[in-house]
Amino acid sequence: MLTNLLRTAxxxxxxxxxxxxxxxxxxxxxxxxxxxxxDRVTKILNVVARHDCKPKPKAL
Ligand SMILES: [Zn+2]
Known part of the structure; x- marks a missing residue:
C-alpha cells in the first residue's frame, strides 16, 4: 500500500x-x-490513419 503511494507520487x-x-x-x-x-500517441495515430482520405487531384 505504501509502495503504491510512493509509486503514484x-x-x-x-x-x-x-x-x-x-x-x-x-x-x-x-x-x-x-x-x-x-500510449496516447499510438491511439491518436490509429485514429488519424483511419481519416476520411480524399486524394488530391493531381495538378496538371
Ligand atoms: Zn489521406
Missing amino acids: RARLFPPPLLTDTYSCDRCGLYVKVTDHP
Whole structure:
C-alpha cells in the first residue's frame, strides 16, 4: 500500500517523457504531428490513419 503511494507520487513528479510522432498520408497530403504520452500517441495515430482520405487531384 505504501509502495503504491510512493509509486503514484513518483509518477506524478516524474511523468514519463512525451513522445513525438508524425503521420503523413501520401494520398491526400495529410500531415499530423502528435506530441503526447506514448500510449496516447499510438491511439491518436490509429485514429488519424483511419481519416476520411480524399486524394488530391493531381495538378496538371
Ligand atoms: Zn489521406
